[in-house]
Amino acid sequence: MSSTYKDIQRITGYSLGTISKYFNGGSLRAKTKKDIEAAVARLDYRVNGFARGLKSRKSMTIGLLIPEINGIFATTILRLIVQFFRQRGYSCLICDCDSDTNIEVESLDFLLDKMVDGIITIPTDTSGKHLERAHTRNIPVVLVDRKVDDFDADTVVIDNYSAGKTAAEYLRDFGHVNVAVISGTQDVYTMKQRCSGFVDAFSQLRKSTFTKKNNVRVMETNLTVESGYIAAKDLLTNDNNITAIFCANYELTLGTIMAMKELGIKYPAGTSLFGFDNIEIVRTLSPSITLMAQPMELLAQSASNLLLERLEHGSIFSPKTIMLDTTLIEGNSVSNLFDKANQMKDGLAR
Amino acid sequence: MSSTYKDIQRITGYSLGTISKYFNGGSLRAKTKKDIEAAVARLDYRVNGFARGLKSRKSMTIGLLIPEINGIFATTILRLIVQFFRQRGYSCLICDCDSDTNIEVESLDFLLDKMVDGIITIPTDTSGKHLERAHTRNIPVVLVDRKVDDFDADTVVIDNYSAGKTAAEYLRDFGHVNVAVISGTQDVYTMKQRCSGFVDAFSQLRKSTFTKKNNVRVMETNLTVESGYIAAKDLLTNDNNITAIFCANYELTLGTIMAMKELGIKYPAGTSLFGFDNIEIVRTLSPSITLMAQPMELLAQSASNLLLERLEHGSIFSPKTIMLDTTLIEGNSVSNLFDKANQMKDGLAR
DNA sequence: CTGTTAGCGCCTTCAT
DNA sequence: ATGAAGGCGCTAACAG
Numbered sequence: 001m002s003s004t005y006k007d008i009q010r011i012t013g014y015s016l017g018t019i020s021k022y023f024n025g026g027s028l029r030a031k032t033k034k035d036i037e038a039a040v041a042r043l044d045y046r047v048n049g050f051a052r053g054l055k056s057r058k059s060m061t062i063g064l065l066i067p068e069i070n071g072i073f074a075t076t077i078l079r080l081i082v083q084f085f086r087q088r089g090y091s092c093l094i095c096d097c098d099s100d101t102n103i104e105v106e107s108l109d110f111l112l113d114k115m116v117d118g119i120i121t122i123p124t125d126t127s128g129k130h131l132e133r134a135h136t137r138n139i140p141v142v143l144v145d146r147k148v149d150d151f152d153a154d155t156v157v158i159d160n161y162s163a164g165k166t167a168a169e170y171l172r173d174f175g176h177v178n179v180a181v182i183s184g185t186q187d188v189y190t191m192k193q194r195c196s197g198f199v200d201a202f203s204q205l206r207k208s209t210f211t212k213k214n215n216v217r218v219m220e221t222n223l224t225v226e227s228g229y230i231a232a233k234d235l236l237t238n239d240n241n242i243t244a245i246f247c248a249n250y251e252l253t254l255g256t257i258m259a260m261k262e263l264g265i266k267y268p269a270g271t272s273l274f275g276f277d278n279i280e281i282v283r284t285l286s287p288s289i290t291l292m293a294q295p296m297e298l299l300a301q302s303a304s305n306l307l308l309e310r311l312e313h314g315s316i317f318s319p320k321t322i323m324l325d326t327t328l329i330e331g332n333s334v335s336n337l338f339d340k341a342n343q344m345k346d347g348l349a350r
Numbered sequence: 351m352s353s354t355y356k357d358i359q360r361i362t363g364y365s366l367g368t369i370s371k372y373f374n375g376g377s378l379r380a381k382t383k384k385d386i387e388a389a390v391a392r393l394d395y396r397v398n399g400f401a402r403g404l405k406s407r408k409s410m411t412i413g414l415l416i417p418e419i420n421g422i423f424a425t426t427i428l429r430l431i432v433q434f435f436r437q438r439g440y441s442c443l444i445c446d447c448d449s450d451t452n453i454e455v456e457s458l459d460f461l462l463d464k465m466v467d468g469i470i471t472i473p474t475d476t477s478g479k480h481l482e483r484a485h486t487r488n489i490p491v492v493l494v495d496r497k498v499d500d501f502d503a504d505t506v507v508i509d510n511y512s513a514g515k516t517a518a519e520y521l522r523d524f525g526h527v528n529v530a531v532i533s534g535t536q537d538v539y540t541m542k543q544r545c546s547g548f549v550d551a552f553s554q555l556r557k558s559t560f561t562k563k564n565n566v567r568v569m570e571t572n573l574t575v576e577s578g579y580i581a582a583k584d585l586l587t588n589d590n591n592i593t594a595i596f597c598a599n600y601e602l603t604l605g606t607i608m609a610m611k612e613l614g615i616k617y618p619a620g621t622s623l624f625g626f627d628n629i630e631i632v633r634t635l636s637p638s639i640t641l642m643a644q645p646m647e648l649l650a651q652s653a654s655n656l657l658l659e660r661l662e663h664g665s666i667f668s669p670k671t672i673m674l675d676t677t678l679i680e681g682n683s684v685s686n687l688f689d690k691a692n693q694m695k696d697g698l699a700r
Numbered sequence: 701c702t703g704t705t706a707g708c709g710c711c712t713t714c715a716t
Numbered sequence: 717a718t719g720a721a722g723g724c725g726c727t728a729a730c731a732g
Contacts, residue, residue: 050403051709094444225631261611401725
């Protein structure tokens with residue numbers, strides 16, 4: 001059983017009101033502070049968060065709800081957010097839902113039951129209706145990475161469509177026509193956007209330049225290294241026309257690299273590779289990978305600031321959406337087919 | 351502002367006590383239940399966790415405290431534990447401390463403040479003294495993966511020393527003498543144990559068999575893919591005598607594989623590779639990796655059961671330690687130098 | 701089976 | 717600057 005104000009009162013003689021002030025920043029005599037401080041130390045006293053929350057209705061806790069605790073993107077963002085709020089006196093409560101929408105709802109309720117002051121989530125469910133439960137209780141919600149159809153709240157996403165388009169244009173400018181995408185399933189907001197951007201860019205190309213129908217083979221799989229690896233291996237062993245692969249997220253990029261290396265296919269010489277996310281190991285490989293980089297810090301920071309704003313100024317109305325740009329990081333994983341063609345004409349290298 | 355028992359009372363006419371029973375499993379008339387149920391639905395009522403916790407002093411919540419939310423081993427275990435407790439009506443509260451002992455203490459206090467009923471932790475601090483704070487409050491603690499010097503509690507670890515030894519003996523039996531270890535720093539319990547087991551096995555070897563001092567070069571670095579990659583690259587470019595590398599955890603294994611592939615060093619032909627942890631992508635690579643596999647499910651299950659036992663039967667005394675065995679998974683990443691020697695004699699392969 | 705009552709530990713006026 | 721008193725929403729023990 002832990003100690004309470006009463007214990008401190010017994011030791012110091014001060015009243016409960018005075019002791020409360022000590023913990024909540026009232027003005028006290030130096031000696032009073034000292035006395036209470038000593039008692040606190042002696043008792044190893046900690047304020048009871050439940051009792052405090054019961055009155056103040058604030059828990060100084062933020063709920064974080066993400067699809068997978070194993071996803072590098074999510075956990076990277078998560079860490080930055082946790083850090084942000086720790087520095088401001090908030091703790092974070094982390095839930096993952098295994099990409100299961102039922103568990104997602106459960107977890108949301110769990111967070112609400114724990115009286116979190118606000119929620120930042122990468123939603124799994126595409127409708128997002130479950131999040132209404134938070135707004136009903138006047139708990140602000142910030143969406144990160146994925147938009148949602150039926151729920152309006154502050155949102156931070158990157159311009160996924162443009163990212164896909166940029167990748168496509170880059171490959172096109174290097175002469176690639178037969179390309180493939182390794183992507184997650186299209187019910188994931190980011191995947192759909194990135195694929196659409198990519199495929200649309202190539203479709204326009206078809207209309208204008210090419211007579212033969214150009215292929216954009218889109219392979220959909222799970223968002224894991226292993227899935228990407230399997231998909232890439234499948235693709236590379238069965239489709240010999242592909243000159244370039246666009247991987248729509250980090251795990252898929254890594255899996256594809258593993259598959260290529262295993263098959264002895266070098267990039268860019270054998271097949272060109274265009275990746276996503278400038279994090280972890282991919283950042284240090286050589287040849288370096290050409291990829292679209294997301295501004296992770298900015299994402300985390302924007303989301304955190306949006307929520308903090310709501311926490312400090314109340315009101316859930318007129319939500320903002322922030323769309324951040326991705327950056328093309330040029331490495332050496334995409335070959336220039338035009339150069340190649342020229343070189344062959346000139347009788348140079350292969 | 352959310353609704354309370356009083357609101358339900360106003361609608362149904364039942365007293366607070368009866369309503370409380372509805373939420374805590376007392377026996378009520380069918381009609382009474384129906385009435386309350388209807389009111390609850392209408393109000394979208396949820397029990398106030400603060401008020402409940404204040405009385406009952408139970409939260410039906412387990413605290414999980416780990417070093418890094420990015421570590422695959424930890425998060426794999428974590429998911430299994432969360433699943434276990436979810437099925438039994440408990441929720442889990444996840445904290446990571448960035449491998450920072452100060453944050454670890456803070457996070458522990460956070461968990462205690464949230465009135466968790468029990469804690470499962472992979473400790474960062476090697477002393478573990480901070481965990482006393484939990485026992486003082488009569489909160490049971492279960493340690494997973496790492497032992498701790500100054501705190502006695504239920505513990506589940508694998509036999510890391512034997513794992514290292516087994517790896518060493520395997521390499522030795524295949525004729526490897528100049529070997530290297532890529533490891534985390536020795537202040538991490540598992541790393542120290544695995545390295546000791548490995549190095550000891552080779553030291554004995556030296557005493558008995560070899561005249562020349564054999565090398566076990568131990569490289570210590572951070573427990574990330576990137577660190578393993580850098581260490582392996584360094585090792586492989588600067589030390590030509592090494593015939594085999596033992597990687598002491600999953601991330602280091604993966605990093606080493608990336609480095610080898612990048613340098614064009616094939617395993618087992620170029621340098622042999624002995625890994626750790628049979629998870630994720632490493633499981634599917636070919637040539638397959640020879641490695642020591644940890645029984646992840648059993649680890650998670652054992653830890654969960656130990657804690658559940660404490661939760662249901664009280665008493666923190668006479669803690670148990672469970673030590674689980676690792677399994678040698680034989681792949682094709684270690685070459686048999688004896689065979690090779692024979693083959694050369696016979697004028698066969700390279 | 702249902703109602704009454706007395707706190708759980710803390711915060712917040714309102715006095716002093 | 718300090719003390720006294722009431723109540724936050726819920727639980728539990730005891731009546732009825």
